[in-house]
Amino acid sequence: MKKTMHQLVSVLMILSLVLAGCSKSGDSKPSNENASNSEGKSSSGKTIELNYWVPFSGSDGEFMEDMVNTFNKSQSEINVKFMNNNWDNYYPKLLSSLQAKAAPDVAVAHVSHLAELTPTGMIEPLDDLAKDAGLDWSTFGKNQEEAIIRDGKHYAVPLDTHAVVMYYNKKFLGDAGLLNADGTIKMDPGVEGFTKMLETLKAKLPGDVSPMIIGSNNVFTYWIWYALVQQQGGTYFKDGQPTIDTPEGKKAMELLKSWLDKGLMLPDIGDNSYDIFKTSKAAVTFTGVWATGNFEKEKSLDFAAVAFPQLFDQPAAWGDSHTLIVPKQSDRDKEIAAVKFANWLAEHGAMWAKAGHVPSKPSVVESEEYKALPYRSGYADVMKIVKYMPDTPKLSAVNDAVLESLVQINYGQKTIDEGLKEAQDKADKLMSR
Amino acid sequence: MKQHRSHAYKNYLAALAFLAPFMVIYLWFWIYPIIKGFITSLSKGNMGGEKTFAGLENYSYMMSDDKFWSSLWNTLYFILISTPSIVVLGLALALIVNMKLKGTTFLRTAFFMPYMLSVSVIGSIWVFILQSRTGFIAETLGSMGITMGISFFGSWGMGWLSILIATLWWTAGFNMILFLAGLQEIPDDLYEAADIDGAGALAKFRFITMPSLKGVTALVVILQTISSFKLFGQTWLITKGGPGTSTTPLVHYIYQIAFKQWDTGYAAAVSFVLFLIIALISLIQYKLLMSKS
Numbered sequence: 001m002k003k004t005m006h007q008l009v010s011v012l013m014i015l016s017l018v019l020a021g022c023s024k025s026g027d028s029k030p031s032n033e034n035a036s037n038s039e040g041k042s043s044s045g046k047t048i049e050l051n052y053w054v055p056f057s058g059s060d061g062e063f064m065e066d067m068v069n070t071f072n073k074s075q076s077e078i079n080v081k082f083m084n085n086n087w088d089n090y091y092p093k094l095l096s097s098l099q100a101k102a103a104p105d106v107a108v109a110h111v112s113h114l115a116e117l118t119p120t121g122m123i124e125p126l127d128d129l130a131k132d133a134g135l136d137w138s139t140f141g142k143n144q145e146e147a148i149i150r151d152g153k154h155y156a157v158p159l160d161t162h163a164v165v166m167y168y169n170k171k172f173l174g175d176a177g178l179l180n181a182d183g184t185i186k187m188d189p190g191v192e193g194f195t196k197m198l199e200t201l202k203a204k205l206p207g208d209v210s211p212m213i214i215g216s217n218n219v220f221t222y223w224i225w226y227a228l229v230q231q232q233g234g235t236y237f238k239d240g241q242p243t244i245d246t247p248e249g250k251k252a253m254e255l256l257k258s259w260l261d262k263g264l265m266l267p268d269i270g271d272n273s274y275d276i277f278k279t280s281k282a283a284v285t286f287t288g289v290w291a292t293g294n295f296e297k298e299k300s301l302d303f304a305a306v307a308f309p310q311l312f313d314q315p316a317a318w319g320d321s322h323t324l325i326v327p328k329q330s331d332r333d334k335e336i337a338a339v340k341f342a343n344w345l346a347e348h349g350a351m352w353a354k355a356g357h358v359p360s361k362p363s364v365v366e367s368e369e370y371k372a373l374p375y376r377s378g379y380a381d382v383m384k385i386v387k388y389m390p391d392t393p394k395l396s397a398v399n400d401a402v403l404e405s406l407v408q409i410n411y412g413q414k415t416i417d418e419g420l421k422e423a424q425d426k427a428d429k430l431m432s433r
Numbered sequence: 434m435k436q437h438r439s440h441a442y443k444n445y446l447a448a449l450a451f452l453a454p455f456m457v458i459y460l461w462f463w464i465y466p467i468i469k470g471f472i473t474s475l476s477k478g479n480m481g482g483e484k485t486f487a488g489l490e491n492y493s494y495m496m497s498d499d500k501f502w503s504s505l506w507n508t509l510y511f512i513l514i515s516t517p518s519i520v521v522l523g524l525a526l527a528l529i530v531n532m533k534l535k536g537t538t539f540l541r542t543a544f545f546m547p548y549m550l551s552v553s554v555i556g557s558i559w560v561f562i563l564q565s566r567t568g569f570i571a572e573t574l575g576s577m578g579i580t581m582g583i584s585f586f587g588s589w590g591m592g593w594l595s596i597l598i599a600t601l602w603w604t605a606g607f608n609m610i611l612f613l614a615g616l617q618e619i620p621d622d623l624y625e626a627a628d629i630d631g632a633g634a635l636a637k638f639r640f641i642t643m644p645s646l647k648g649v650t651a652l653v654v655i656l657q658t659i660s661s662f663k664l665f666g667q668t669w670l671i672t673k674g675g676p677g678t679s680t681t682p683l684v685h686y687i688y689q690i691a692f693k694q695w696d697t698g699y700a701a702a703v704s705f706v707l708f709l710i711i712a713l714i715s716l717i718q719y720k721l722l723m724s725k726s
Contacts, residue, residue, distance in 0.1 A: 089692070091692070092691075092692040095480060095481050095695075098481065099480075099481055116479070116481065116695060117481065119479060119481050119482035119483075120481040120482070216676075217586065217672075217673065217675045217676050218673070266566070267587075268565055268584045268586070268587040268676075269565060269566060270564055270565060270586055271560075271564075271673075272564060272566070272567045275567045276566060276567060279567070281566070393479050393481075393482070393695060394694070396693045396694070396695075397693055397694035397695070397696075400689065400693055400694075404675070404677045404678050405677065407675055407676045407677050408676060408677035408678075410676075411587060411588070411676040411677065413588075413676065413677060413679075414677075426500075429498075430694065433477075433494075433694075433696055433699070
């Protein structure tokens, strides 16, 4: 009898362990936070709950959270639940959630990543929904609107444009006699003028201040190379195939390398170009517009920001857009609410512009509220010259492969010819997969 | 007889009941993913898109993939430099702590502390210390008027040295604890006997301590080799695998294949090869190190 009791107790204990395990996994089921399973009150005509995912783990996150709070207070029909995600693994997470049909109701996605997301068949084309939600596509910048059209359908709502632009330290340029009275840079057009400006800076500035700085072991090298190729009318992809090893690609890389070799640009600064510019150790930097919010916090820094300079035949800049996508779901009311929310965000782009990004609607760029923001209007025009990257699900893979080779060139591990040829080979190989 | 059999049967039943929760989890989270991973490695297609059966295509592609070979070499190189240094350092720290000096408790805590930090903290700390121009070392030297002439992340050799330093600082404490446990299991009378025979400190270390630690050393070597094979966090956070692909180890590359290139089939294939390599090396090491003792 006692023995049976013992056995019974042990079996019960084991069972309780198993059950405890179950209940825990049940609690942490991701679907609880997500659209597919959450019980919206839409049918009863009351508040519609929307789950909203963003990848703004940087300083942009606060601005977006403020916007969501403002939106929620501004009306009682829709309530948006904001969830910020780590940028590094945002796309793996979003893509898996789409595949598992456990996606949020609305999410931020970059234009450059749409091609990875659409093959899931879970991204809702927005044309019909837009009509019901009162969204007018013509209110968006033409360049920005075209970037989200696939097979004649709109797949996302553009929120902004973010590009690599030029920041310069006004004190240093002033000291070197390179500023016009209105604060713009005094330099001749083209590559020669720009390089000469850097040389003047090198001659006139203290030794510990670098004339120019760009991230050397990170994606900036690629973005700037890309912009310089586009300025020469070159291509990155042509007819769906990568064109890396081209005369334009070579010329762009030669320019970057010559700045390094002449000491006009610091080598090997890894990731910390922001800090170096922020602490007034560099006069000029090419970096993303999102740095504005970072730089303006530094009181000792007197800077200005302008569009990426035109060094070759035509203006062009690397850029991307944050857009809002609506994952497919059966509840149409929620989808319409998601589009309404997306449109509201775009309309209130002046709030978002605090993070440095250029709003996607020209009317917002023209607004007094936007113009009143310091620095931002200096580079707003970049939205017209941004050359979006090609639309292929292999884009990130090819970009990374190209970046690796370009960095190797910059670090002197490969010559320009070797590096570009290798990049071309790698890109071809990736495309063949 | 019958009585005996039913008793044995009951015993099995009880054993099974106790094992079941573990077995279910083991099969589900360990064996099933390995099988599933192998099946995935035979497929082709982007994550999120259609998948088709591709046979051994991923494996043949691997043979011609330069980055696979360079990451494999990087991984092996890291094992070659990290395993001996961590064994020596772990043992040295254990010996210091075992000397029963004043402040041992503090030392033991100080040596073990970094191990409790997560890899992201380790990454931030070492980037903060080592990075060129705005790093702690560079700034300190700069304030004394010296320019730091070396670049810690700027080349293949220095990149790996930096990763090694960060890894040693992070994990040496754990290996110290293992060695310390081994040291404390050595009976004192062995040392006393050696004292009576007039053996010096070196001789005692050579003929008592070292042979007694054989088992622990084998354990540390195996654990360290396996964890070096799985190197990911440090390179991802400190050097980002660069410059170029200089500090990209295999697991880092697998992540890139799966979540940047969205090529789940190929990522699974490389993972499976890594699994086979680790299994094989662990087996050889285990046989070699254990047969001696």
